[in-house]
Amino acid sequence: MCRSIKTLHNFKPPATEEEIRASALQFVRKLSGFARPSKVNEPAFQHAVDHVADVARELLRSLVTNAPPRDRQIEAAKSRARAAERYGSPAGARIPE
16 A cells, blocks of 8 residues: 555544545556656546545545544654654654655
């Protein structure tokens, strides 16, 4: 799985349109092997991103859970701590999200 794709389900506040689109873009990039498609492939690439974003939105709306929503700030702090441990960054260093 592409590490740039973040979990979007069960957060408070809910995932934004920008987050859903960014995940769709990363997914299509991974599948196609293109970070930036050629001009001739651009329409197909954008069409795929649009459809993946639509399906992701539908999925997020239809999922049901009994778990309490996760806090974005707490999850981001956990992610930074894991990255610091994995890559040896100082605890106070800012890790890009």
